[in-house]
Amino acid sequence: MVMVDGTRSALVSPELAPTAVVRGVSYAYGDGVNRKTVLANVDLVLEPGRFVVLTGHSGAGKTTLLTLIGAIRSLQNGHIDVLGIRLTTGAERQSRDRRRKIGFIFQDHNLFGAISVFRTLWLATELGNMPLSRSEAMEKALGILTRLNMAEHLHAFPGELSTGQKQRVAVARALMNDPKLILGDEPTASLDHASSMLVVNLIREHVLRNGASALIVTHDERIVEFADHIIRLEDGQMVQHK
Amino acid sequence: MSLLAHKLRSFIESLPASFLLGVRLAASDSMAFGAAVTGLAVGVLVMFVEIGFLIAILQAQARIATLVRGDLIIISAAQTSLHDWQRFDRVRLAQALGYKQVEQAIPIYESGMLLRNPPARSVHRVIAFAFPADAMPLDIGNPTKVKEALQKPNAILFDRLSRPLFGQISPGHEIKLNNQTYDVAGLVDFGPDMIMDGAVFMSEGTWLSTEPGARPIMGVIRLKPGTNITLAEHKLRALLPGDVTVMTPHDAYVREIDFTLRAAPIGFIFGLGAAAGLVIGAIICYQTLYNQIFDCAKEYATLRVMGFSNSFFRRVMIEQGVLLALASLVVGAIGAVAAYWLLDDATGMPITLGMDILFVVGIPTVGVAAFAADMACRHILTPEPTELY
Numbered sequence: 273m274v275m276v277d278g279t280r281s282a283l284v285s286p287e288l289a290p291t292a293v294v295r296g297v298s299y300a301y302g303d304g305v306n307r308k309t310v311l312a313n314v315d316l317v318l319e320p321g322r323f324v325v326l327t328g329h330s331g332a333g334k335t336t337l338l339t340l341i342g343a344i345r346s347l348q349n350g351h352i353d354v355l356g357i358r359l360t361t362g363a364e365r366q367s368r369d370r371r372r373k374i375g376f377i378f379q380d381h382n383l384f385g386a387i388s389v390f391r392t393l394w395l396a397t398e399l400g401n402m403p404l405s406r407s408e409a410m411e412k413a414l415g416i417l418t419r420l421n422m423a424e425h426l427h428a429f430p431g432e433l434s435t436g437q438k439q440r441v442a443v444a445r446a447l448m449n450d451p452k453l454i455l456g457d458e459p460t461a462s463l464d465h466a467s468s469m470l471v472v473n474l475i476r477e478h479v480l481r482n483g484a485s486a487l488i489v490t491h492d493e494r495i496v497e498f499a500d501h502i503i504r505l506e507d508g509q510m511v512q513h514k
Numbered sequence: 515m516s517l518l519a520h521k522l523r524s525f526i527e528s529l530p531a532s533f534l535l536g537v538r539l540a541a542s543d544s545m546a547f548g549a550a551v552t553g554l555a556v557g558v559l560v561m562f563v564e565i566g567f568l569i570a571i572l573q574a575q576a577r578i579a580t581l582v583r584g585d586l587i588i589i590s591a592a593q594t595s596l597h598d599w600q601r602f603d604r605v606r607l608a609q610a611l612g613y614k615q616v617e618q619a620i621p622i623y624e625s626g627m628l629l630r631n632p633p634a635r636s637v638h639r640v641i642a643f644a645f646p647a648d649a650m651p652l653d654i655g656n657p658t659k660v661k662e663a664l665q666k667p668n669a670i671l672f673d674r675l676s677r678p679l680f681g682q683i684s685p686g687h688e689i690k691l692n693n694q695t696y697d698v699a700g701l702v703d704f705g706p707d708m709i710m711d712g713a714v715f716m717s718e719g720t721w722l723s724t725e726p727g728a729r730p731i732m733g734v735i736r737l738k739p740g741t742n743i744t745l746a747e748h749k750l751r752a753l754l755p756g757d758v759t760v761m762t763p764h765d766a767y768v769r770e771i772d773f774t775l776r777a778a779p780i781g782f783i784f785g786l787g788a789a790a791g792l793v794i795g796a797i798i799c800y801q802t803l804y805n806q807i808f809d810c811a812k813e814y815a816t817l818r819v820m821g822f823s824n825s826f827f828r829r830v831m832i833e834q835g836v837l838l839a840l841a842s843l844v845v846g847a848i849g850a851v852a853a854y855w856l857l858d859d860a861t862g863m864p865i866t867l868g869m870d871i872l873f874v875v876g877i878p879t880v881g882v883a884a885f886a887a888d889m890a891c892r893h894i895l896t897p898e899p900t901e902l903y
């Protein structure tokens with residue numbers, strides 16, 4: 273079901289199943305003497321409609337946790353359910369299906385210079401439940417880009433955009449398929465204050481409207497203010513603040 | 515008009531976002547694309563030259579079979595190639611006429627001779643052919659003109675496609691063949707091959723005047739209209755003694771090509787050359803796509819994280835490989851036209867860039883480019899795209 277209007281917001285209620293459940297997840301890099309435990313028995317529940325900020329000092333394991341939830345990295349211990357689905361280990365196709373349901377925002381925009389903004393966004397919709405026609409995709413892309421103050425760049429190529437503008441395109445791309453889960457790793461690092469606020473507001477609104485959850489790694493105090501929950505990773509353990 | 519425009523519009527509208535994505539990616543970096551196409555085109559050109567030259571040699575070797583104006587030919591059973599002429603008894607042609615469906619049985623004589631062209635002070639070996647002036651068993655020019663010219667006493671016709679080493683020879687000249695003087699009465703079109711540099715033609719009468727008991731090397735059979743050629747071939751074989759054999763000109767053509775390929779290692783040599791061109795192309799294609807993947811590693815990894823399937827990436831890469839191949843084929847073909855012109859100029863063996871050569875070169879080129887693209891694609895599909903965050 274593709275929701276483009278706001279009718280879904282009424283459905284967001286506490287009884288809805290959590291978007292993601294992390295139980296007893298431990299993770300270690302390396303082997304033998306080089307073995308280094310990064311996550312130790314982490315538990316985390318992401319409720320629908322919540323904007324959650326993940327903090328912690330550098331090397332605390334924030335990125336590692338995001339890659340595990342996002343099925344980019346295989347689990348070693350514990351389990352993670354996303355939208356009620358637990359992956360069988362080694363099932364490439366299952367993890368791909370999970371990733372398709374997630375909106376990923378990275379620190380870098382990673383846009384192909386040869387592909388226009390519109391085509392980048394349209395291409396993302398090929399991973400959605402229903403492929404969008406060109407005009408449907410155009411409407412959807414314009415809707416999101418307008419919110420990010422990027423509408424006039426619909427047909428631009430990345431080379432014609434500033435770093436901050438490219439990053440906003442990457443944010444728009446993550447939202448094209450109405451993901452139920454958004455995972456962001458320092459998504460506003462390259463943005464100025466005004467653009468950061470546009471991005472945060474858009475993600476918060478998306479989360480509320482779609483009953484989705486966002487888990488955003490950031491040190492940006494301006495973003496932390498808007499969080500429904502703030503979670504800190506310390507020594508591989510979760511510490512909830514707010 | 516507007517309906518067509520509308521149809522086109524809705525067709526374009528219906529194309530998915532990833533349609534020709536690989537083409538967009540490959541064409542976007544015009545410097546890299548141009549460099550890759552140039553490199554690949556060199557490989558393609560090598561293939562065009564090798565295969566074109568091989569085809570030219572094979573066709574030249576078998577040319578006489580394609581010029582026969584008749585339904586069947588009679589040759590000595592001992593003969594294995596159209597250059598190793600074995601003579602047979604003229605009586606066999608008379609015997610062939612014993613089959614009622616045979617209308618004409620025309621003898622062709624052949625011998626290597628030394629051609630002396632006094633003004634050019636050159637002496638070179640030439641192949642001399644002879645046939646009855648009015649029968650025209652070979653398609654070498656206008657039959658009426660050939661007949662008129664050959665009926666003059668002591669006349670020879672010189673092959674204007676001969677290699678230039680014979681010097682200028684035109685109608686009105688006198689030349690010597692094996693120390694006997696002949697008048698050049700006209701020019702015909704035949705063409706050299708690997709063994710012959712040139713040819714002359716004379717009438718049967720002129721030929722027999724120097725060698726009265728001459729034996730032909732080929733008999734050209736013309737059947738009465740409506741005769742079943744295969745049936746006639748069998749009848750004649752049964753009718754004639756075992757020292758001669760009967761076949762269609764086309765069979766002789768095929769047999770000659772087969773013989774040339776087996777007798778001389780040219781098929782292998784040119785095949786190896788063409789394969790080298792193909793390998794060059796494959797390596798350049800792989801290298802280009804590998805570099806592109808390397809340069810766009812994060813971009814590709816992002817698409818993988820988003821959930822694009824392996825087949826999506828293979829399609830995108832193969833599109834890029836095929837685009838490279840097609841562009842290089844165009845550039846290589848332009849180079850080949852020039853190379854063929856040079857080869858024709860140097861050897862007198864014309865090569866036309868026909869559909870046959872285009873396919874023989876084009877299909878492996880596209881295939882190998884697609885394969886190289888698929889190999890390069892493995893670098894995108896490494897186990898887990900974890901380097902992104």
Ligand SMILES: Nc1ncnc2c1ncn2[C@@H]1O[C@H](COP(=O)(O)OP(=O)(O)OP(=O)(O)O)[C@@H](O)[C@H]1O
Nearest residue numbers: 301302308310328329330331332333334335336337
């Ligand atoms: N591929 C890897 N191999 C070995 N060790 C790794 C690897 N990736 C991360 N680590 C280590 O694991 C620890 C956690 O890394 P992670 O990237 O999850 O931290 P982080 O909280 O995201 O840090 P930052 O805020 O600097 O991005 C670090 O000490 C890091 O050195």
Ligand SMILES: [Mg+2]
Nearest residue numbers: 334335457903
């Ligand atoms: Mg990190």
